[in-house]
Amino acid sequence: xxxxxxxxxxxxxxxxxxxxxxxxxxxxxxxxxxxxxxxxxxxxxxxxxxxxxxxxxxxxxxxxxxxxxxxxxxxxxxxxxxxxxxxxxxxxxxxxxxxxxxxxxxxxxxxxxxxxxxxxxxxxxxxxxxxxxxxxxxxxxxxxxxxxxxxxxxxxxxxxxxxxxxxxxxxxxxxxxxxxxxxxxxxxxxxxxx
Amino acid sequence: xxxxxxxxxxxxxxxxxxxxxxxxxxxxxxxxxxxxxxxxxxxxxxxxxxxxxxxxxxxxxxxxxxxxxxxxxxxxxxxxxxxxxxxxxxxxxxxxxxxxxxxxxxxxxxxxxxxxxxxxxxxxxxxxxxxxxxxxxxxxxxxxxxxxxxxxxxxxxxxxxxxxxxxxxxxxxxxxxxxxxxxxxxxxxxxxxx
Ligand SMILES: [Cu+]
Numbered sequence: 377x378x379x380x381x382x383x384x385x386x387x388x389x390x391x392x393x394x395x396x397x398x399x400x401x402x403x404x405x406x407x408x409x410x411x412x413x414x415x416x417x418x419x420x421x422x423x424x425x426x427x428x429x430x431x432x433x434x435x436x437x438x439x440x441x442x443x444x445x446x447x448x449x450x451x452x453x454x455x456x457x458x459x460x461x462x463x464x465x466x467x468x469x470x471x472x473x474x475x476x477x478x479x480x481x482x483x484x485x486x487x488x489x490x491x492x493x494x495x496x497x498x499x500x501x502x503x504x505x506x507x508x509x510x511x512x513x514x515x516x517x518x519x520x521x522x523x524x525x526x527x528x529x530x531x532x533x534x535x536x537x538x539x540x541x542x543x544x545x546x547x548x549x550x551x552x553x554x555x556x557x558x559x560x561x562x563x564x565x566x567x568x569x570x
Numbered sequence: 571x572x573x574x575x576x577x578x579x580x581x582x583x584x585x586x587x588x589x590x591x592x593x594x595x596x597x598x599x600x601x602x603x604x605x606x607x608x609x610x611x612x613x614x615x616x617x618x619x620x621x622x623x624x625x626x627x628x629x630x631x632x633x634x635x636x637x638x639x640x641x642x643x644x645x646x647x648x649x650x651x652x653x654x655x656x657x658x659x660x661x662x663x664x665x666x667x668x669x670x671x672x673x674x675x676x677x678x679x680x681x682x683x684x685x686x687x688x689x690x691x692x693x694x695x696x697x698x699x700x701x702x703x704x705x706x707x708x709x710x711x712x713x714x715x716x717x718x719x720x721x722x723x724x725x726x727x728x729x730x731x732x733x734x735x736x737x738x739x740x741x742x743x744x745x746x747x748x749x750x751x752x753x754x755x756x757x758x759x760x761x762x763x764x
Contacts, residue, residue: 389592390588390591390592391585391588391589391592391593394584394585394588394589394623395585395588395589395729397584397621397622397623398583398584398585398619398620398621398623398729399585401621401622402621407622409623421615421626422616422626425592426592427591427592427595427596428591428595428601429588429591429592429603429625430625430626431623431624431625431626432615432616432624432625432626505755505757506755506757507755522757522759533757534755534756534757535589535592535756535757536733536753536756536757536758536759536762537757537758537759539730540759561699561700561701561728562728562729562730563699563700563716563727563728563729563730563731564730564731565716565730565731565734565763565764566763567761567763568730568762568763569759569760569761569762570759
């Protein structure tokens with residue numbers, strides 16, 4: 377069974393987090409959410425999302441327990457403040473490089489794509505929320521596609537692209553049949569382009 | 571500023587809950603989530619969603635503090651087990667009737683539409699998740715549209731229709747201009763039918 381580590385912080389966009397986590401669980405992916413926080417000695421019970429929804433993470437983020445030997449995918453959601461906390465964390469940056477060097481998946485959505493920059497990834501196709509485009513476009517081959525696949529780096533744009541982002545991860549982790557199986561019961565309106 | 575009371579229970583579909591709450595907050599709607607539970611003496615810290623995401627509700631559900639004098643909309647998300655707990659709660663059923671009689675909005679999505687049946691609402695157009703269609707189609711004018719507006723009762727189908735459901739609520743509570751304003755920054759792929 378594939379597995380995914382999904383990072384969360386105060387200010388994470390709760391739709392991007394929830395859509396990704398829930399859709400992966402529906403596909404049979406074992407998901408663990410890990411709480412990234414700046415203050416070493418704070419023990420908050422929950423991450424407060426960008427719009428105030430409080431989510432209890434599965435674990436506190438521990439770099440030693442978060443490597444590509446433990447999970448098949450590392451996922452970084454957006455939300456300006458949450459993405460800032462996560463992308464500035466040097467242990468997260470090291471993990472991003474380690475997952476990619478071990479040919480495991482790294483997913484970044486919305487402002488989460490800032491982690492590609494802070495982790496010093498080489499120039500490659502990438503997308504993000506429009507609000508951080510100017511910070512990324514000189515260092516990457518910036519695209520406005522809803523989901524951009526560049527080797528094992530999967531990037532996406534915002535809450536509105538969270539479903540196609542999650543389905544692309546399902547497809548890569550579990551195959552196209554599983555993607556179809558998970559898609560049906562969610563009852564997307566006809567004409568939905570994913 | 572319009573306000574909405576969004577019910578949550580163990581087993582609530584966390585995408586339907588989160589997409590609705592977050593989108594309404596983006597539109598400036600004051601949202602409160604209220605935890606409905608069967609056991610009077612249990613004090614769990616969080617509602618465990620249908621796919622394992624634990625969400626801390628804003629308040630415990632108190633019928634006296636939940637009326638149409640306090641909120642402009644009452645919203646019931648799906649998730650089989652969560653929707654069962656909520657729709658079987660007689661105080662919730664009374665509130666559904668009271669909101670509609672006071673011409674306030676009632677939103678139900680997915681299995682949450684079962685509350686229309688348990689509350690004894692008169693025959694009218696309605697939709698739901700396909701999994702509860704057979705229980706609803708003889709009592710209502712069953713539709714398979716993504717979002718069905720019947721007076722002040724707004725129903726919808728599943729996680730895949732949660733965005734159009736939330737946008738319809740924004741439109742009704744805040745107007746079409748606000749809907750557009752909230753829609754843009756979410757970065758839906760072009761061709762998305764809402
Ligand atoms: Cu964002």
